[in-house]
Amino acid sequence: xxxxxxxxxxxxxxxxxxxxxxxxxxxxxxxxxxxxxxxxxxxxxxxxxxxxxxxxxxxxxxxxxxxxxxxxxxxxxxxxxxxxxxxxxxxxxxxxxxxxxxxxxxxxxxxxxxxxxxxxxxxxxxxxxxxxxxxxxxxxxxxxxxxxxxxxxxxxx
Amino acid sequence: xxxxxxxxxxxxxxxxxxxxxxxxxxxxxxxxxxxxxxxxxxxxxxxxxxxxxxxxxxxxxxxxxxxxxxxxxxxxxxxxxxxxxxxxxxxxxxxxxxxxxxxxxxxxxxxxxxxxxxxxxxxxxxxxxxxxxxxxxxxxxxxxxxxxxxxxxxxxxxxxxxxxxxxxxxxxxxxxxxxxxxxxxxxxxxxxxxxxxxxxxxxxxxxxxxxxxxxxxxxxxxxxxxxxxxxxxxxxxxxxxxxxxxxxxxxxxxxxxxxxxxxxxxxxxxxxxxxxxxxxxxxxxxxxxxxxxxxxxxxxxxxxxxxxxxxxxxxxxxxxxxxxxxxxxxxxxxxxxxxxxxxxxxxxxxxxxxxxxxxxxxxxxxxxxxxxxxxxxxxxxxxxxxxxxxxxxxxxxxxxxxxxxxxxxxxxxxxxxxxxxxxxxxxxxxxxxxxxxxxxxxxxxxxxxxxxxxxxxxxxxxxxxxxxxxxxxxxxxxxxxxxxxxxxxxxxxxxxxxxxxxxxxxxxxxxxxxxxxxxxxxxxxxxxxxxxxxxxxxxxxxxxxxxxxxxxxxxxxxxxxxxxxxxxxxxxxxxxxxxxxxxxxxxxxxxxxxxxxxxxxxxxxxxxxxxxxxxxxxxxxxxxxxxxxxxxxxxxxxxxxxxxxxxxxxxxxxxxxxxxxxxxxxxxxxxxxxxxxxxxxxxxxxxxxxxxxxxxxxxxxxxxxxxxxxxxxxxxxxxxxxxxxxxxxxxxxxxxxxxxxxxxxxxxxxxxxxxxxxxxxxxxx
Numbered sequence: 040x041x042x043x044x045x046x047x048x049x050x051x052x053x054x055x056x057x058x059x060x061x062x063x064x065x066x067x068x069x070x071x072x073x074x075x076x077x078x079x080x081x082x083x084x085x086x087x088x089x090x091x092x093x094x095x096x097x098x099x100x101x102x103x104x105x106x107x108x109x110x111x112x113x114x115x116x117x118x119x120x121x122x123x124x125x126x127x128x129x130x131x132x133x134x135x136x137x138x139x140x141x142x143x144x145x146x147x148x149x150x151x152x153x154x155x156x157x158x159x160x161x162x163x164x165x166x167x168x169x170x171x172x173x174x175x176x177x178x179x180x181x182x183x184x185x186x187x188x189x190x191x192x193x194x195x196x
Numbered sequence: 197x198x199x200x201x202x203x204x205x206x207x208x209x210x211x212x213x214x215x216x217x218x219x220x221x222x223x224x225x226x227x228x229x230x231x232x233x234x235x236x237x238x239x240x241x242x243x244x245x246x247x248x249x250x251x252x253x254x255x256x257x258x259x260x261x262x263x264x265x266x267x268x269x270x271x272x273x274x275x276x277x278x279x280x281x282x283x284x285x286x287x288x289x290x291x292x293x294x295x296x297x298x299x300x301x302x303x304x305x306x307x308x309x310x311x312x313x314x315x316x317x318x319x320x321x322x323x324x325x326x327x328x329x330x331x332x333x334x335x336x337x338x339x340x341x342x343x344x345x346x347x348x349x350x351x352x353x354x355x356x357x358x359x360x361x362x363x364x365x366x367x368x369x370x371x372x373x374x375x376x377x378x379x380x381x382x383x384x385x386x387x388x389x390x391x392x393x394x395x396x397x398x399x400x401x402x403x404x405x406x407x408x409x410x411x412x413x414x415x416x417x418x419x420x421x422x423x424x425x426x427x428x429x430x431x432x433x434x435x436x437x438x439x440x441x442x443x444x445x446x447x448x449x450x451x452x453x454x455x456x457x458x459x460x461x462x463x464x465x466x467x468x469x470x471x472x473x474x475x476x477x478x479x480x481x482x483x484x485x486x487x488x489x490x491x492x493x494x495x496x497x498x499x500x501x502x503x504x505x506x507x508x509x510x511x512x513x514x515x516x517x518x519x520x521x522x523x524x525x526x527x528x529x530x531x532x533x534x535x536x537x538x539x540x541x542x543x544x545x546x547x548x549x550x551x552x553x554x555x556x557x558x559x560x561x562x563x564x565x566x567x568x569x570x571x572x573x574x575x576x577x578x579x580x581x582x583x584x585x586x587x588x589x590x591x592x593x594x595x596x597x598x599x600x601x602x603x604x605x606x607x608x609x610x611x612x613x614x615x616x617x618x619x620x621x622x623x624x625x626x627x628x629x630x631x632x633x634x635x636x637x638x639x640x641x642x643x644x645x646x647x648x649x650x651x652x653x654x655x656x657x658x659x660x661x662x663x664x665x666x667x668x669x670x671x672x673x674x675x676x677x678x679x680x681x682x683x684x685x686x687x688x689x690x691x692x693x694x695x696x697x698x699x700x701x702x703x704x705x706x707x708x709x710x711x712x713x714x715x716x717x718x719x720x721x722x723x724x725x726x727x728x729x730x731x732x733x734x735x736x737x738x739x740x741x742x743x744x745x746x747x748x749x750x751x752x753x754x755x756x757x758x759x760x761x762x763x764x765x766x767x768x769x770x771x772x773x774x775x776x777x778x779x780x781x782x783x784x785x786x787x788x789x790x791x792x793x794x795x796x797x798x799x800x801x802x803x804x805x806x807x808x809x810x811x812x813x814x815x816x817x818x819x820x821x822x823x824x825x826x827x828x829x830x831x832x833x834x835x836x837x838x839x840x841x842x843x844x845x846x847x848x849x850x851x852x853x854x855x856x857x858x859x860x861x862x863x864x865x866x867x868x869x870x871x872x873x874x875x876x877x878x879x880x881x882x883x884x885x886x887x888x889x890x891x892x893x894x895x896x897x898x899x900x901x902x903x904x905x906x907x908x909x910x911x912x913x914x915x916x917x918x919x920x921x922x923x924x925x926x927x928x929x930x931x932x933x934x935x936x937x938x939x940x941x942x943x944x945x946x947x948x949x950x951x952x953x954x955x956x957x958x959x960x961x
Contacts, residue, residue, distance in 0.1 A: 076228035077221020081384050082468040086886035117221030130219040134211045137852040141679025142218030143384035143435030149219055168895040177384050177436050178679050180863035181894040
């Protein structure tokens with residue numbers, strides 16, 4: 040069994056102190072250790088974006104990040120995005136534009152879109168498509184997700 | 197008194213009921229569940245393609261602290277599963293493909309389970325491998341499954357008319373061989389199951405991603421030798437299905453055996469690599485097609501010979517000929533048709549069902565030859581299609597009856613909206629110009645079951661509906677929600693009947709102890725079958741409510757209606773009383789009654805016999821899709837620019853959900869045609885990762901122009917047909933036709949990756 044390490048960080052605004060194996064990923068820590076399961080495992084190698092979280096405001100594939108690297112940082116998961124009413128506009132847009140089907144990619148899409156809108160509050164369609172390029176969805180064909188993020192950013196194109 | 201005007205929910209854009217909690221990350225999929233005392237289950241898979249198992253030693257794994265059980269074939273009853281009952285959950289004598297399950301562990305953690313798998317020693321005697329279905333049919337070929345010494349797993353034969361006579365009256369005959377490759381579902385949620393067995397009661401609860409809970413229950417009872425009454429299947433929300441969860445697969449009984457051995461809940465979830473290697477694929481196929489027509493464009497005959505690589509075991513993939521034959525025999529009027537398919541065992545992986553169920557493969561062949569024949573007789577291919585297209589009232593050689601049929605409207609709508617005829621000629625004329633980038637436009641159409649498919653003696657679905665004393669409806673349906681939006685459209689249909697807002701409904705659809713029987717989510721059947729079932733239950737409730745209201749209001753039930761949560765006068769909408777008040781008066785009165793109804797809907801379709809003739813679906817869906825591409829002849833890169841789609845959906849129920857199905861299907865079909873490809877070498881998958889198996893991403897999505905043809909099907913719920921599979925079906929065929937239009941090169945082999953297209957353009961193999 041691998042060495043345990045104690046780390047402390049902020050998760051969705053609240054302080055967390057946790058002892059984790061040194062080899063654990065941030066994704067496993069969230070899901071298996073802290074039981075914060077909104078963030079999904081889709082591929083485990085940074086290709087699908089289902090595990091996207093924000094670390095100090097940057098969008099990160101949590102499956103590629105060691106849990107120990109979270110020490111001293113501020114993590115935001117889909118639960119944290121949803122807890123802030125500021126983001127209701129984005130979530131409502133995803134619902135109303137039909138950007139959700141099976142929903143398994145949705146947490147990653149929500150977090151990535153939140154990051155995108157923080158960076159570009161009024162993105163054009165091309166920026167949204169490129170911004171979501173690293174998030175795979177097998178159900179929707181992406182159009183309605185892109186529509187939603189454009190809509191949430193106040194742009195129809 | 198207040199007045200409520202008549203209103204309708206049909207055709208509206210209604211968001212998915214479960215979407216808000218999905219955007220909050222609150223939805224708990226099976227991957228997210230944790231039962232008290234739960235262990236981690238994991239499977240040891242072979243690394244050999246064909247070998248005899250000489251010895252398995254699990255002693256070192258058993259001794260590892262934290263390991264609670266290690267099972268091999270010796271520890272469980274040898275009850276094979278699958279369509280041919282040829283697939284034992286754990287293989288004991290030999291392995292037949294790379295995914296084969298040979299041992300399983302249950303341990304305290306994933307880390308321990310992985311370590312335990314590494315401690316299991318297996319000794320093999322390698323056997324010669326077979327990776328080409330043509331070779332597998334040769335006399336003297338190694339035998340894969342001892343019960344089938346000629347390696348032929350399944351044969352389908354069908355005929356109508358006399359193809360010899362058809363050929364004799366043909367002016368043009370075309371013949372091609374098409375090759376269709378391996379792809380896989382890539383559900384974003386990987387396969388997973390939790391088995392929870394309570395030995396004292398004998399109760400088994402399975403938390404499963406299945407699309408077919410009631411068939412699954414039967415399969416489990418057979419393989420486990422258990423009383424089905426002790427088996428309960430609960431479906432947590434499902435992270436994508438697309439047909440992948442239509443069969444029972446070895447990991448599921450393995451999880452149950454681990455739970456029985458340890459007396460603790462066992463959760464078994466795949467890694468993505470395992471999902472690529474060990475979940476089903478789309479059925480690959482080699483299609484030899486010979487078709488003829490007269491000079492005036494009348495189709496004369498079709499002869500079809502198909503070879504399917506069955507892999508080492510048999511799942512639903514082997515049965516796709518059942519669907520493929522419908523396209524060959526009945527998409528167009530074909531007076532003579534002869535059809536033969538074989539599925540042959542090899543040491544490759546095996547295929548399951550996948551959205552479209554063989555129809556992508558059949559349509560790929562049929563629609564390319566339509567263009568070829570039209571060109572050969574010098575006829576515009578749209579006119580050729582219209583000349584042979586099915587129309588309402590037709591009965592096909594296979595016995596399908598087209599009561600409603602918007603095929604010709606699909607053809608003309610997609611052609612007009614895309615400017616098909618003009619662009620087709622302009623592109624063909626531009627072929628010889630020096631530019632490396634060529635534009636092409638291509639068309640394909642499809643026919644698919646749209647009112648269920650009676651592949652079992654029943655194709656029914658049950659509904660239980662209850663209203664509480666606040667007029668809140670609980671809709672208990674057998675139909676599963678796999679992301680396609682069934683709970684929303686079923687609620688909509690119920691609210692339409694009862695004059696209630698969408699917020700008045702809660703759906704219960706995921707527990708075999710509660711929900712009434714349903715065949716499952718397949719064959720694009722849920723909106724049609726479960727929809728009719730739900731409407732029937734709602735109408736029974738309405739009848740009961742209005743009968744009571746008529747006594748209170750001193751009006752006949754016919755003079756009353758339900759609108760906006762109230763009982764109203766039908767003629768002018770004047771409110772008689774709020775519905776909750778009426779309901780309370782029912783069960784607080786001496787009548788002591790509740791409004792609870794049940795309904796079982798069985799579609800008026802036919803379970804076909806061995807000749808595959810009969811009207812297998814209550815209705816049929818039609819579509820035409822036009823694809824516009826740019827082909828870079830220097831690199832072989834094909835860019836899909838625009839898709840113009842026209843779908844006969846019967847009637848639009850939920851416009852938002854319908855568009856979502858069509859758009860998602862188009863992009864899935866785009867991936868099938870252009871980028872997705874499971875690359876096998878000697879039975880081993882070389883690209884079991886999204887890094888090397890390319891799904892479409894947001895920037896690659898084409899412009900989509902989608903039209904709905906409303907043929908108002910007489911049997912459909914509010915006139916609607918099923919469309920779940922339809923949008924994926926035409927894409928590869930339409931793109932192939934577009935590449936031909938751009939370059940003059942006919943692409944008979946999928947996929948159209950840059951390398952394959954480049955080689956085809958340069959005439960290299």
